Amino acid sequence: MPPVIRFEGVQKKFGDHTVLSGLNFDVAPGERVTLIGPSGSGKTTILRLVMTLEELTDGYIWIDGKPLTHDRRDGKRIRLREKQVAATRKQIGMVFQHFNLFPNMSVIDNVTEAQVHVLGRGKEEARDRGLALLDQVGLKDRAEEHPSRLSGGQKQRVAIARALAMDPKILLLDEVTSALDPELVGDVLAVLRDVADTTDISMLIVTHEMQFARDVSHKVMMFDGGQIVEQGAPTDILANPTHERTRKFLDSIL
Amino acid sequence: MTENLEALRDALPRLGEGVSITLQLTLGGALVAFLVSVVFGLLSISPAAPLRWLSTIVVEFFRGTSLVVQLFWLYYVMPLFGVSMDAVLTGVIALGLNYGAYGAEVVRGSINAVDKGQWEGATALNMSRVTRMRRIIWPQAWVLMLSGYNNLLVMLIKGTAVALFIGLQDLGYQIDELRIDTTTIFAYSIGLLLYYLIALVFSFGLRVLEKRARRRLGLPAGSAHASAGAAL
Ligand SMILES: Nc1ncnc2c1ncn2[C@@H]1O[C@H](COP(=O)(O)OP(=O)(O)O)[C@@H](O)[C@H]1O
Numbered sequence: 186m187p188p189v190i191r192f193e194g195v196q197k198k199f200g201d202h203t204v205l206s207g208l209n210f211d212v213a214p215g216e217r218v219t220l221i222g223p224s225g226s227g228k229t230t231i232l233r234l235v236m237t238l239e240e241l242t243d244g245y246i247w248i249d250g251k252p253l254t255h256d257r258r259d260g261k262r263i264r265l266r267e268k269q270v271a272a273t274r275k276q277i278g279m280v281f282q283h284f285n286l287f288p289n290m291s292v293i294d295n296v297t298e299a300q301v302h303v304l305g306r307g308k309e310e311a312r313d314r315g316l317a318l319l320d321q322v323g324l325k326d327r328a329e330e331h332p333s334r335l336s337g338g339q340k341q342r343v344a345i346a347r348a349l350a351m352d353p354k355i356l357l358l359d360e361v362t363s364a365l366d367p368e369l370v371g372d373v374l375a376v377l378r379d380v381a382d383t384t385d386i387s388m389l390i391v392t393h394e395m396q397f398a399r400d401v402s403h404k405v406m407m408f409d410g411g412q413i414v415e416q417g418a419p420t421d422i423l424a425n426p427t428h429e430r431t432r433k434f435l436d437s438i439l
Numbered sequence: 440m441t442e443n444l445e446a447l448r449d450a451l452p453r454l455g456e457g458v459s460i461t462l463q464l465t466l467g468g469a470l471v472a473f474l475v476s477v478v479f480g481l482l483s484i485s486p487a488a489p490l491r492w493l494s495t496i497v498v499e500f501f502r503g504t505s506l507v508v509q510l511f512w513l514y515y516v517m518p519l520f521g522v523s524m525d526a527v528l529t530g531v532i533a534l535g536l537n538y539g540a541y542g543a544e545v546v547r548g549s550i551n552a553v554d555k556g557q558w559e560g561a562t563a564l565n566m567s568r569v570t571r572m573r574r575i576i577w578p579q580a581w582v583l584m585l586s587g588y589n590n591l592l593v594m595l596i597k598g599t600a601v602a603l604f605i606g607l608q609d610l611g612y613q614i615d616e617l618r619i620d621t622t623t624i625f626a627y628s629i630g631l632l633l634y635y636l637i638a639l640v641f642s643f644g645l646r647v648l649e650k651r652a653r654r655r656l657g658l659p660a661g662s663a664h665a666s667a668g669a670a671l
């Protein structure tokens with residue numbers, strides 16, 4: 186089986202500022218990988234590249250062995266059409282630090298909107314699935330409410346349900362608890378642990394919650410300055426880091 | 440004073456006709472301006488550069504040249520090319536193009552003011568460009584647009600008085616006629632009052648729409664420019 190995500194020589198520049206260069210790594214099907222590293226090391230950029238919210242300036246990202254935005258043909262790098270990109274992107278979902286729920290619709294409509302208008306599911310089917318997912322994240326009784334009436338932790342659980350409703354193969358989680366009051370973090374992490382336990386969705390996770398990272402991820406990658414400093418099993422990297430920079434980083438967040 | 444009031448009473452049917460012409464220009468102009476603003480506002484954020492250029496050129500042209508001159512062109516020059524239109528229609532088109540050009544900026548600005556996270560949330564759900572705009576961004580931008588449109592509509596109502604230049608007997612014209620039989624102060628005071636009432640009614644209507652739209656987004660009824668979607 187091809188890796189579900191493959192970064193091959195990925196470069197990302199913002200103007201003259203090179204954030205990533207020559208980055209290579211693979212994510213195996215069903216694998217959950219946590220990215221750690223100091224602020225500004227490029228973790229968010231990596232996730233945004235996979236979600237096609239940023240455009241890579243060189244290299245390739247392969248999803249399930251298929252090109253995401255750029256393909257190599259006769260040794261040349263070519264940009265794919267939006268239609269082709271969308272067909273691949275369908276397998277990818279993302280949860281953001283700031284939820285990004287749609288304020289122009291109710292909680293349940295947030296969860297059904299794309300099911301209906303992207304996947305073409307019937308209204309009934311989408312609603313059933315939406316309610317089942319809201320139930321899973323403990324918010325079924327809030328389905329008809331406006332998202333502005335929810336707490337941050339509840340909003341984030343709706344955002345997770347909304348992403349899962351698309352049946353993604355890959356889920357990208359970018360510091361999904363960083364904007365929450367400490368007492369709300371636990372519920373969101375519990376929902377994610379549940380997703381990890383009950384599905385085989387591959388995940389790229391950026392988090393500062395080290396216990397969570399240790400429990401749910403198969404692999405941890407430590408980044409600094411857009412480079413992988415070291416990677417390995419969470420117990421190794423988090424408990425016995427070999428690099429000074431990793432040690433310093435872990436000390437800094439404890 | 441009694442002579443003034445008598446003259447006013449005699450003039451009522453003509454004033455009514457004037458108000459009717461002014462309302463036709465207002466409603467027609469607003470409708471055309473709305474369509475123009477949506478089309479060129481959307482073109483101005485199109486991913487295709489030539490469409491953006493087209494929008495910039497058209498918008499700058501109609502904003503940058505005088506409404507009166509545009510009106511003269513439509514009414515006196517176009518017939519030389521075999522295109523002649525009824526005066527009210529000419530007024531409607533001129534007002535629509537001119538205020539529509541300003542409206543395009545309102546549309547563009549409102550769409551850009553919707554929180555970037557909303558575009559990204561929609562993209563992460565793999566929504567197409569059109570779905571994203573239609574279902575997510577537009578409904579949020581709409582709230583912001585309404586307050587901008589409200590300003591423009593009031594300006595358009597006052598702007599309809601340029602109809603005088605192509606011989607239309609609108610409210611402004613009838614007020615001027617009224618002055619012949621009354622004191623100048625009286626006639627123009629009536630004029631101010633009637634324009635003010637018309638503007639008040641339209642403005643109130645738009646504010647009701649805006650309030651409803653804000654409620655649908657779960658925003659407080661007050662301040663118009665809180666960025667939609669920012670906290671969700
Ligand atoms: N839109 C952007 N424009 C310019 N620079 C950016 C942009 N987004 C991120 N960067 C830069 O890229 C680097 C990596 O940022 P980011 O991926 O957000 O890091 P992290 O998530 O690890 O904190 C930082 O130096 C940041 O300033």
Ligand SMILES: [Mg+2]
Pocket residue numbers: 228229230360
């Ligand atoms: Mg980040």
